[in-house]
Structure formats: structure tokens, C-alpha cells
Amino acid sequence: MATITIDPVNRIEGHLKVEMTVNDLSGLVSGAKCTGNLFRGFEMIMNKRDPRDAPVIVQRI
Amino acid sequence: MTGTYVNTLPDNGRIIQNIIQGCDLVMSHITHLYHLSALDFINTSGYPSMGPWLPSYTASDMLVATGADTNTTANTLVLHYVQALAIRRKCHTAGALFSGRQPIQNAMVPGGVTTLFSSTMPGAVTIADSGGPFNATTTQAKFKSLMNEVRAFINTKYIPDVLTVAGAYGKFWTEGIGCQQLLAYGDYPVTAAGKMAIKRGAVEGLTKRTFNQANIREFVNSSYYTYDVLDAGTGKHPYSGVTVPNMGSGGYSWIKSPRLIGSGAASTVFEVGPLARMVMTYLCPTTQVTASENGLASADTLGTVLGLGPLASYTVTQLVNAAVNKAHHSAWVGATLLNTPLTAELGHLYSALGRHAARALEAKYIADLMAGGSDGIAPWVDQLAANGKCYTYSKIPKVVCKGYGLTEAPRGALGHWIQIEGKKVAKYQCVVPSTWNFSPLADGNPGPVEQALNNSHVGTTPTDMIVNILRLVHPFDCCIACAVHVLNPEGKETLKFAIGPDGKPSNVEIKG
Numbered sequence: 001m002a003t004i005t006i007d008p009v010n011r012i013e014g015h016l017k018v019e020m021t022v023n024d025l026s027g028l029v030s031g032a033k034c035t036g037n038l039f040r041g042f043e044m045i046m047n048k049r050d051p052r053d054a055p056v057i058v059q060r061i
Numbered sequence: 062m063t064g065t066y067v068n069t070l071p072d073n074g075r076i077i078q079n080i081i082q083g084c085d086l087v088m089s090h091i092t093h094l095y096h097l098s099a100l101d102f103i104n105t106s107g108y109p110s111m112g113p114w115l116p117s118y119t120a121s122d123m124l125v126a127t128g129a130d131t132n133t134t135a136n137t138l139v140l141h142y143v144q145a146l147a148i149r150r151k152c153h154t155a156g157a158l159f160s161g162r163q164p165i166q167n168a169m170v171p172g173g174v175t176t177l178f179s180s181t182m183p184g185a186v187t188i189a190d191s192g193g194p195f196n197a198t199t200t201q202a203k204f205k206s207l208m209n210e211v212r213a214f215i216n217t218k219y220i221p222d223v224l225t226v227a228g229a230y231g232k233f234w235t236e237g238i239g240c241q242q243l244l245a246y247g248d249y250p251v252t253a254a255g256k257m258a259i260k261r262g263a264v265e266g267l268t269k270r271t272f273n274q275a276n277i278r279e280f281v282n283s284s285y286y287t288y289d290v291l292d293a294g295t296g297k298h299p300y301s302g303v304t305v306p307n308m309g310s311g312g313y314s315w316i317k318s319p320r321l322i323g324s325g326a327a328s329t330v331f332e333v334g335p336l337a338r339m340v341m342t343y344l345c346p347t348t349q350v351t352a353s354e355n356g357l358a359s360a361d362t363l364g365t366v367l368g369l370g371p372l373a374s375y376t377v378t379q380l381v382n383a384a385v386n387k388a389h390h391s392a393w394v395g396a397t398l399l400n401t402p403l404t405a406e407l408g409h410l411y412s413a414l415g416r417h418a419a420r421a422l423e424a425k426y427i428a429d430l431m432a433g434g435s436d437g438i439a440p441w442v443d444q445l446a447a448n449g450k451c452y453t454y455s456k457i458p459k460v461v462c463k464g465y466g467l468t469e470a471p472r473g474a475l476g477h478w479i480q481i482e483g484k485k486v487a488k489y490q491c492v493v494p495s496t497w498n499f500s501p502l503a504d505g506n507p508g509p510v511e512q513a514l515n516n517s518h519v520g521t522t523p524t525d526m527i528v529n530i531l532r533l534v535h536p537f538d539c540c541i542a543c544a545v546h547v548l549n550p551e552g553k554e555t556l557k558f559a560i561g562p563d564g565k566p567s568n569v570e571i572k573g
Contacts, residue, residue: 014541032514036316
């Protein structure tokens with residue numbers, strides 16, 4: 001059994017890590033884990049702002 | 062805002078919002094196949110050792126592009142990779158005719174759009190002029206001209222290329238199966254009454270389940286966030302949701318885990334995205350919106366490519382049937398393609414290839430609705446009334462109010478929940494598509510991508526493993542946590558900092 005980690009996963013938008021165990025003989029995957037490596041925090045940015053700012057700011061997500 | 066204090070949009074506002082969103086979706090889908098996924102299948106070692114061909118991994122089963130001027134499958138795919146760069150730009154240009162700029166458009170506002178759709182303003186600008194803005198008639202003509210090029214590319218290159226990749230990598234019809242439960246919020250209201258081109262609902266296998274936004278819960282069991290002691294381990298509906306970062310929480314991801322309870326499905330894990338939208342719409346045959354290939358030369362239609370003849374009118378059911386049949390029986394042509402495929406063949410949509418196929422078909426459907434219409438109904442761009450109202454003003458109420466918006470981003474179901482107090486945002490929670498798909502373990506189950514990786518086969522050599530894992534992950538079209546770069550007008554970085562485990566910035570470095 002081998003533990004495979006790809007960090008970062010390329011050709012995506014954002015920063016992602018995937019980790020899993022692969023059976024050496026069959027290539028079968030188990031125990032996969034996805035990790036988002038960046039905090040977003042738009043909820044905090046929006047707090048106490050004019051609600052009409054929302055479409056402009058949150059579309060950056 | 063619509064749903065919180067804004068009532069209905071005027072027709073022009075609704076249609077222009079659909080068009081802006083549709084152009085972004087088509088652009089995103091084309092980019093995804095060629096620029097984010099194609100190199101999972103093509104070995105470009107015959108091309109110069111430079112970007113975008115490097116860095117890359119080479120698996121043992123890749124189609125080899127020699128770089129020579131010969132018409133091999135792989136060389137053609139590379140040629141289309143380059144052509145797709147121009148096509149995605151045309152999608153942006155077409156959308157920007159209405160939105161001012163794409164992406165990150167700035168025309169959509171609560172109540173409609175700020176677009177001026179006037180027959181006389183800004184004067185008699187001809188289509189030959191490269192700049193804008195244009196008056197209503199010129200805008201419509203220019204939009205159709207651009208979108209028809211995009212539609213021809215989808216029909217004669219994008220969809221055939223997906224079928225080509227499927228033909229060469231047939232085993233990926235059964236790899237990356239995942240949770241086999243789908244969720245679509247639905248979008249693209251085609252009537253003022255709210256009839257949607259993309260249907261809303263939850264699906265288990267090929268069976269519809271109950272969806273109610275009140276049943277959405279976000280868990281943080283495996284995420285770097287903390288809930289109150291009383292709520293630890295349970296999910297919160299976005300109205301009562303909180304975002305309190307805590308890297309010491311014992312989790313393993315900054316992504317929360319949205320789950321849907323009370324749907325009647327086997328588990329609370331749901332995959333979102335083009336596959337969810339196309340399957341959900343497929344399962345609503347009686348209320349489907351037809352699209353058409355009108356406005357295209359016969360040779361540029363998918364119907365002709367498949368041997369059906371130009372499709373004056375088609376439904377999502379017919380489109381999916383034709384593509385699934387063609388993928389599994391490449392020799393089939395004509396009306397046989399429209400028969401309902403075997404249940405097992407439809408079931409193969411739950412796979413790495415199924416996700417690519419659904420994305421390509423959706424790009425066609427939306428592009429055709431925008432510029433082709435259907436029999437008897439004008440394309441969206443021609444439904445716009447010159448000088449018509451594009452915006453309705455609504456006053457932000459002084460009283461406390463709350464609301465939510467459910468829509469479909471290119472990557473999948475997108476929901477925002479807002480509470481307003483004293484005319485200011487008191488609470489805001491976004492549950493975005495990749496949060497559903499890339500969520501960590503919660504409520505007893507791994508997230509959709511984790512499940513798609515589990516029980517898949519990725520080979521036994523390191524490079525095969527890497528490439529096969531990417532082939533399984535990429536079809537989910539990840540879009541997570543964009544970074545914010547603070548630059549001055551000269552493009553120089555002005556501020557650099559790290560977010561600490563407590564969620565507060567540290568190591569702040571002002572670079573001037």
C-alpha cells in the first residue's frame with residue numbers, strides 16, 4: 001500500500017491537495033481525502049456593508 | 062437580493078442576466094475541457110519544451126501528439142486547444158456586450174442590470190466598428206455573430222472531441238463513480254413566471270428526490286472551523302451558519318461540508334455541477350425547454366455531425382440520449398440515436414467521462430438557447446425589447462429582513478443567504494459549488510470527490526497514478542478559495558501577509 005499525495009493539484013482554480021492510499025498490486029484507491037488549502041472569508045468581508053455591495057464583491061469567489 | 066427585498070425583474074433585466082451568466086458558463090466549460098483537462102489525455106512531448114506544454118506528466122496510455130502537421134487524433138486535439146483560446150475570448154466578448162466586462166462583470170445589480178439597451182444610444186455604430194458600446198440592433202447582431210462561431214466550435218469540435226477522448230479512454234466510463242447523488246438548484250428563467258431552462262431538484266441514481274433549501278446543513282467536523290460547543294458535530298443551516306476559523310480544530314480542510322438532509326436519498330452527500338443539472342433536467346421531460354440549432358449553417362450543427370440533420374428543436378432528453386448512444390455505439394447514426402439508452406449506459410454518466418460529456422452538452426444547450434432559440438420561440442438575445450426596462454428599483458427596508466438566492470454557477474449549485482439589519486448586512490453565508498464537491502468527511506460520509514476517488518483504479522506506477530488521479534479530479538472542475546493580490550497600478554505587490562490559525566493576519570509586510 002502506498003500513500004499518494006498531490007499538492008497542489010494543477011490546472012484548477014484554487015489550491016487543492018488530495019491524499020489517498022493506493023494498493024500497489026491493483027491500483028485500487030481507498031481513504032481519499034480532499035483538502036482546501038486556502039481560507040476564503042467573504043462572509044467576514046460582507047459584514048456591516050451595504051447589501052448592494054454583495055453582487056460586486058462576492059462574484060469574486 | 063432578489064428574494065430578500067427585490068421583487069421581480071423586468072423582462073429585459075431577466076434575459077440580460079441569463080445572457081451574461083450563459084456566456085460565462087459556455088466560456089468556462091470550453092476552457093475546462095481544453096485548457097484544464099486535455100493534457101490529462103495527450104502527451105505533448107512532440108511540441109517545444111515550453112508552456113503550456115510544460116510542466117507535465119506522461120502516462121503510459123496517453124495519445125501522443127507529434128507536433129507534425131499531420132491529422133492524427135492527438136495533433137487535432139492540440140490544434141483545438143489553441144483554437145479554443147480564441148473561442149473562449151469570443152464568449153467573453155459576447156457577454157461583455159451586455160455586461161461591460163467579463164469575467165467579473167459589473168452590470169448585474171439587485172433588480173436587473175445597469176445595461177442601456179437603447180435603439181438610438183450610443184448612435185449609429187456599425188458592426189464593423191471594433192469598439193463599443195453599440196445600440197440595441199447592433200448589439201444583437203454582433204452577439205449572434207460571435208455566439209454562432211462559438212456554437213459551431215461546440216458542435217464540430219468540443220462535443221466530437223469529448224467523444225474522441227471517450228473512445229480512446231473507455232474505462233473512464235466506470236472510474237470515478239462517486240456518490241451517485243446529485244443536486245441542482247436550477248437556473249435560467251425563460252419566462253417571467255419563472256420557468257427554468259435548467260431544472261431544480263435532488264437525484265439519487267436516476268430517481269428524483271426531495272429538495273428544500275431549508276434542509277441544507279453545513280458541517281465542520283473535518284474542517285478548520287469551530288461551532289459552539291452545543292452545535293459541535295451537528296450541521297447548521299446557512300441562515301444560522303457561522304464562519305469561525307480554527308486550524309486547531311482537528312480537521313483537515315478549509316472547506317466546510319454542506320449536506321442535504323431529509324431528501325429520502327441513501328445519504329446526505331450530493332454532487333453538484335453540469336452532470337447534476339443535465340441529469341435533473343433529463344428527469345423532467347414534461348417541463349423541458351426546447352433549444353434549436355437555428356442560425357447555423359448545416360455543416361456547423363451537431364445534428365449533422367451525428368447524422369441526424371440540423372435540429373430545429375431538441376430537448377435535453379434527446380440531446381443526452383443521442384450523446385450517450387453515440388458514445389457507446391460509435392457506428393450509430395440517424396433516429397436510432399434518439400432512443401432511450403440502456404439503463405446501464407445512462408448509469409455510466411456517473412463517471413469521469415460522464416462529467417465531461419454533461420459539461421459539453423450543457424454548453425451547447427445554453428449557447429443554442431441564447432442565439433438559436435427553438436421553433437416558435439426567438440433566441441434570448443432576440444427576445445430583448447429595444448428601450449425596454451432593464452432594472453426595477455427597490456428600496457432597502459429599514460426592518461430586519463432575510464432572504465436567499467439559489468443559482469447555478471458554471472461549477473454547480475450556488476447559494477447565498479443574507480440577513481439585513483439597519484440597511485446593512487448583518488449576516489452573510491455563501492455555500493459555493495466546490496464546497497459541495499470537494500467537501501471533507503462529515504455526517505458519516507466522505508465528500509463527493511473523495512467518494513469518486515475511493516474504489517477507482519489509478520494504476521501502479523507513480524506517473525500513471527498521478528495522471529489517473531488528475532483524470533478523476535479534474536472533471537469536477539474545482540474552483541476554491543481565490544487568493545487576493547493587492548497590487549499598485551504598476552503591477553507591483555504592495556502587501557503580503559499570512560492568515561494565522563486564529564484566522565487573523567500575521568507577518569504583515571508592507572511593500573510600498
